[in-house]
Amino acid sequence: xxxxxxxxxxxxxxxxxxxxxxxxxxxxxxxxxxxxxxxxxxxxxxxxxxxxxxxxxxxxxxxxxxxxxxxxxxxxxxxxxxxxxxxxxxxxxxxxxxxxxxxxxxxxxxxxxxxxxxxxxxxxxxxxxxxxxxxxxxxxxxxxxxxx
Amino acid sequence: xxxxxxxxxxxxxxxxxxxxxxxxxxxxxxxxxxxxxxxxxxxxxxxxxxxxxxxxxxxxxxxxxxxxxxxxxxxxxxxxxxxxxxxxxxxxxxxxxxxxxxxxxxxxxxxxxxxxxxxxxxxxxxxxxxxxxxxxxxxxxxxxxxxxxxxxxxxxxxxxxxxxxxxxxxxxxxxxxxxxxxxxxxxxxxxxxxxxxxxxxxxxxxxxxxxxxxxxxxxxxxxxxxxxxxxxxxxxxxxxxxxxxxxxxxxxxxxxxxxxxxxxxxxxxxxxxxxxxxxxxxxxxxxxxxxxxxxxxxxxxxxxxxxxxxxxxxxxxxxxxxxxxxxxxxxxxxxxxxxxxxxxxxxxxxxxxxxxxxxxxxxxxxxxxxxxxxxxxxxxxxxxxxxxxxxxxxxxxxxxxxxxxxxxxxxxxxxxxxxxxxxxxxxxxxxxxxxxxxxxxxxxxxxxxxxxxxxxxxxxxxxxxxxxxxxxxxxxxxxxxxxxxxxxxxxxxxxxxxxxxxxxxxxxxxxxxxxxxxxxxxxxxxxxxxxxxxxxxxxxxxxxxxxxxxxxxxxxxxxxxx
Numbered sequence: 128x129x130x131x132x133x134x135x136x137x138x139x140x141x142x143x144x145x146x147x148x149x150x151x152x153x154x155x156x157x158x159x160x161x162x163x164x165x166x167x168x169x170x171x172x173x174x175x176x177x178x179x180x181x182x183x184x185x186x187x188x189x190x191x192x193x194x195x196x197x198x199x200x201x202x203x204x205x206x207x208x209x210x211x212x213x214x215x216x217x218x219x220x221x222x223x224x225x226x227x228x229x230x231x232x233x234x235x236x237x238x239x240x241x242x243x244x245x246x247x248x249x250x251x252x253x254x255x256x257x258x259x260x261x262x263x264x265x266x267x268x269x270x271x272x273x274x275x
Numbered sequence: 276x277x278x279x280x281x282x283x284x285x286x287x288x289x290x291x292x293x294x295x296x297x298x299x300x301x302x303x304x305x306x307x308x309x310x311x312x313x314x315x316x317x318x319x320x321x322x323x324x325x326x327x328x329x330x331x332x333x334x335x336x337x338x339x340x341x342x343x344x345x346x347x348x349x350x351x352x353x354x355x356x357x358x359x360x361x362x363x364x365x366x367x368x369x370x371x372x373x374x375x376x377x378x379x380x381x382x383x384x385x386x387x388x389x390x391x392x393x394x395x396x397x398x399x400x401x402x403x404x405x406x407x408x409x410x411x412x413x414x415x416x417x418x419x420x421x422x423x424x425x426x427x428x429x430x431x432x433x434x435x436x437x438x439x440x441x442x443x444x445x446x447x448x449x450x451x452x453x454x455x456x457x458x459x460x461x462x463x464x465x466x467x468x469x470x471x472x473x474x475x476x477x478x479x480x481x482x483x484x485x486x487x488x489x490x491x492x493x494x495x496x497x498x499x500x501x502x503x504x505x506x507x508x509x510x511x512x513x514x515x516x517x518x519x520x521x522x523x524x525x526x527x528x529x530x531x532x533x534x535x536x537x538x539x540x541x542x543x544x545x546x547x548x549x550x551x552x553x554x555x556x557x558x559x560x561x562x563x564x565x566x567x568x569x570x571x572x573x574x575x576x577x578x579x580x581x582x583x584x585x586x587x588x589x590x591x592x593x594x595x596x597x598x599x600x601x602x603x604x605x606x607x608x609x610x611x612x613x614x615x616x617x618x619x620x621x622x623x624x625x626x627x628x629x630x631x632x633x634x635x636x637x638x639x640x641x642x643x644x645x646x647x648x649x650x651x652x653x654x655x656x657x658x659x660x661x662x663x664x665x666x667x668x669x670x671x672x673x674x675x676x677x678x679x680x681x682x683x684x685x686x687x688x689x690x691x692x693x694x695x696x697x698x699x700x701x702x703x704x705x706x707x708x709x710x711x712x713x714x715x716x717x718x719x720x721x722x723x724x725x726x727x728x729x730x731x732x733x734x735x736x737x738x739x740x741x742x743x744x745x746x747x748x749x750x751x752x753x754x755x756x757x758x759x760x761x762x763x764x765x766x767x768x769x770x771x772x773x774x775x776x777x778x779x780x781x782x783x784x785x786x787x788x789x790x791x792x793x794x795x796x797x798x799x800x801x802x803x804x805x806x807x808x809x810x811x812x813x814x815x816x817x818x819x820x821x822x823x824x825x826x827x828x829x830x831x832x833x834x835x836x837x
Contacts, residue, residue, distance in 0.1 A: 135600055135649070142645045150635045153689050157627060185468070219461040219469075220557060222622070222698055226765025231694045233623040236460060236552030240624040254774060258698025258767045260393075260454050262461055263386050263468040266770035 176211040176243050183214070183221035183234035185261060186268040200270035202255065207248040214240045222259035225272055233259065246274050288448060303343045310340070334814045335415075336731040345429030347498065351415030352729070353436050354491075355722075358407030361443060362718070365399035366795055368392045373788035379775040387467050389771040390452035394477075397455035402484050403443045405575035405714050406526075410491050412578060412721060413519040417495070419819045420513045422504035428494045435490035442483030451477030454769065456568060459550035459560050463543055478541050485534050492523040514601050515818075518581025521609040525570045525577075529613060533567035536560055558623060565616035573612040576677075576709060577605060579717035580647060583670050586720060587651060589817045590667040591658035596650050604650065607643035615640060621693045630690045637688035644681050648674065665740040666720035672748040673720075676712020680705055683759060700780070701762025704755040711751035711791065719743065719798065725816050726802070732810035739801040746794030754787025 179202075180191040190198050204210060214223060216234035224231045232242045250273075257268035314325035335341075335348035337356065342349075372392050375384035384392070418426060451474035453462040462470045462478070471477070499512075499520055512520075539549040540560065547553075550560045584601055588594055595601055617625055617633030625633075651674050655661065683705045687696055696702065726735050758766075761780030766773065773781060 131597060134653075135597060135646070138649050139642065139646065142642055146638045146641055149689070150638050153634065153691060154631055157631060157690050216552075218552075219464070220458050220561075224698055224765075224767065226695055226699070229691070229695050231622045231697055235557055235623065237555045237557060238624065254765075256767045256770075258769075259458075260390075260461070260769045262452075262464065262470075263390065265390075266386065266767075266772040269774070 176209040178211050178213055181212050181214040181223060181234065182217055183223065183257065183261075183268075184217040185219065186257070186264040188221075188223065188255070188257070188268065188270060202270065202272040204246050204272065204274050206246055206250055206274050209243060209245045211241055211243045214242065219261050220259050221257045221261050221268070223255060224258040225253055225255040227253045230255075231258070250274050299342065302339055306340055307343050310343070334728045334816065334819055336814060337729045345433045347414045347418045347423070347426050347429065347432070350429060350432045350436055350491075351411050351413070354407050354411030354414060354439075356411075357436075357440055357443070358404045358411060359718075359722075361399050361403040361407065362715070363795070363799070364447065365396050365404060366792065368396040368399070370788055370792040372396060373785045375771065376773070376781050376785060379773055379778060381771045384771070386771045387452070390454075391450045391471060393769055394452050394454050395447060395450075398446060398481075399443070400710070401455060401571060401575055402481070402488075403439075403446075405710075406488055406571070407439065408714075408718050409519070409522055409574065409578035410488065410495065412515075412582065413495050413523075414491075415725075416818060417499060417516055417519060420516050421499060421502075421507050423498060423502045424504050425502040426498070428497065432491050432494045435487040435494070438483050438487030438490070440487075442480045442487060445480035445483065446477055449473045449475075449477035449480055453477070456561075456564050457481075457540070458564075459540060459543065459557060460552065462540060463547065463550070465544070475541065475544055478537055482534060482537050482541075485530050485537075489527050489530055489534075492526045495519065496523050496527075514584035514595065514598065514605070515578075515581035517602050518577050518584070518605050521605050522574050522577045525609050525612055526574050529567045529570040532563045536563035558620070561620055561623070562616070565619045566613075568619065569616040570612045572706065573608055576713045577608060579673070579713045579721075580605060582717050582721050583651060583673060585818055586666055586670050586724065587654050589821060590662045590664060590670070591655060592660045592662075593654060593658045596653035596657060600646050601650050604643040604646035607646075608640070611636065611640045611643065618688055618693070621690060622697055634688050634690050634693075638685060641681070641685050644677075648678060648681075665737065665744050666723050668741065668744045669716045669720035669723075669748075672744065673712045673716040676708050676716070676748075676751065680708030680712065680755075683708065695765070696762060698767060699762040700758040700766045700768045700784075703768045704758035704762055707751065707758070708755045711747065711755070716744075716747060716751075719747070721818075724818055726805070727812055728814050728816045728819070730806055730810075732812050732814050733805050733808055734812055735805045736801050739797055743794050743798040743801065746797060747791055750787045750790030750792075750794060752787070753790065754784045757781075757783030757787060 177193050179193070182189045182191070187199050188202075190202050192198075212223070212230070212232060214232050214234045215238065216236045218236060220236070221234040222231065223234060228244060228247060230242060230244050232240050234240070253272045253274070255270055255272050257265060261268065310325075311321075314321065317325060319325040333348075335352060337352055340349070341352045369392075371384065372389060375382055375389060381389065414432070417423070449471070451457075451462075451471040453470040453474055457470075457478070462474060464470050465472055465474055499516060543549050543551065550557055584595055614636045615633055617629055618637045621630050621633070661667070683701070686692055687702060687705060722729075723735060723740055727733065757780045761777055761784075762768075764777070764780070766777045766780055
């Protein structure tokens with residue numbers, strides 16, 4: 128084998144090994160070991176999580192809690208509790224994003240997406256926003272999530 | 276907007292268009308007459324074959340005759356200069372958007388206008404600037420590189436160019452606000468608060484652009500494969516030609532889905548059946564779109580990889596390290612580009628299996644990219660004398676920006692990380708690293724190299740050109756890095772206002788964006804002033820007439836296949 132070809136082969140193998148490690152790690156993390164801080168959209172409601180229905184509309188988020196109360200652009204949750212969001216949309220595609228706890232889920236009209244996550248174990252305030260462009264006042268489609 | 280103001284606006288636009296068309300027709304008819312006289316004097320039956328014999332394959336300068344001559348070089352010049360004009364329009368829109376974000380609330384630009392600028396910046400830059408520049412450089416350089424023996428379908432390419440141009444102009448005046456990926460049902464809201472009142476015109480304009488660029492691509496592939504001289508076999512095709520081949524195959528194999536989807540979207544204006552909430556099919560459009568939408572971002576950079584492959588040997592006095600791995604890397608990028616569209620749709624409810632498939636396919640894209648970057652670095656490593664001219668500075672900056680942009684990009688592909696970064700400025704920073712570094716930077720490099728030819732033997736001011744290169748490089752780094760930091764902290768993109776907490780990162784990006792704008796004004800000034808001077812050199816350029824490169828026994832012939 129030529130020297131040039133050998134160098135290239137070693138380089139490619141190195142890249143493939145590094146990528147393989149990352150791919151295996153992320154498959155493992157996504158499918159088995161869900162870190163507490165990172166939400167998962169793939170599990171059903173096995174853990175008996177509290178359901179919250181979320182409806183996106185131009186340009187506000189409506190949250191309907193398990194006991195039937197509603198709130199707009201304002202989400203109040205209890206610390207260290209597992210919640211399941213059931214997300215849909217009234218008009219166009221939206222995307223609920225609570226960055227600091229790793230929650231992101233599309234709100235698609237005519238379709239329901241679910242996502243399970245656990246709130247942090249200490250009180251605090253976080254913001255949530257719509258991150259899928261949805262018309263004129265897209266930037267105002269945001270609010271505060273309070274963990275008590 | 277009232278009916279009266281719409282009428283006034285339409286009348287003004289139509290009158291301007293009419294005056295411009297009348298002037299062009301006058302220019303065209305008189306020039307055509309002189310051309311046929313010249314052909315008669317040389318004893319030619321028709322002016323077409325005169326053009327083919329006298330012009331094809333020769334360096335071509337810019338003048339009015341490119342508008343009516345249908346040889347590849349003229350059409351290439353048309354595409355190059357039209358896309359440069361679109362670059363400045365789109366760039367101005369980008370800088371205006373940045374300037375509006377100095378405060379957390381909308382300042383000089385209200386949301387309706389901001390959303391139009393957002394849409395037009397992206398669409399102009401991707402569909403009109405990068406694709407137009409790829410086709411332009413392809414049509415301009417390839418007949419020389421493959422020593423074309425025939426050049427006979429120029430009338431079709433000419434139609435393709437005018438479709439592309441008319442589509443571009445219609446898109447700009449449609450003032451639509453559905454972003455470049457026009458997700459329904461938003462794009463079906465024909466109102467100022469939704470997609471814009473004239474968004475239907477934007478959709479027709481996109482369809483025109485797609486028809487134009489597909490026609491031009493097919494003709495370009497025909498030139499490369501059927502009109503090639505026997506002296507240039509496929510195994511010795513220059514790397515730039517290979518990059519154009521892969522780009523065009525990618526383009527014509529992936530744009531049928533979006534053309535069909537746009538047709539269905541247009542039908543939905545009259546009879547909403549396809550992409551409305553009731554059909555439960557809203558996400559179908561996003562799949563059809565991204566099946567094209569991912570390849571398009573590779574279409575926007577692959578030709579510029581080809582230009583880097585052409586420029587590196589010229590300025591480093593050596594051959595490309597490995598011709599074969601260069602072709603392999605570009606080809607593998609083409610194949611993988613068609614398999615990763617789903618990573619734009621993570622979190623939309625594709626499910627774990629598909630998310631993992633698309634995520635790992637996106638990881639695989641690193642392999643051809645790394646081969647390509649390794650090839651460039653190895654070329655520089657083995658170089659004997661590197662000349663740091665302005666194009667070379669831009670090439671080096673492009674390589675660095677591509678490495679940074681690639682690494683930040685592969686981070687986004689991870690499903691868990693994607694949940695935090697999707698829809699934030701981290702994504703914007705990733706593709707601006709790559710697009711400003713590769714698409715814009717290498718366009719400038721190629722333009723500087725080709726400038727003596729375009730201008731008929733004039734030279735640009737080297738000092739101003741360096742300032743342009745440094746300003747664009749620094750501005751891009753500052754802008755994209757501010758976005759990257761903000762994005763990792765959760766700063767959403769595509770917004771006209773933001774939480775005040777994010778202001779430092781926005782201000783960093785504003786300064787960076789304005790610096791890029793100033794850099795491009797320096798470029799414009801330099802070109803305008805240089806064009807004014809008297810010609811001082813010959814029309815040759817080093818891409819079309821490469822200097823002798825010391826021969827190397829291994830690998831294919833690089834450097835224009837000579």
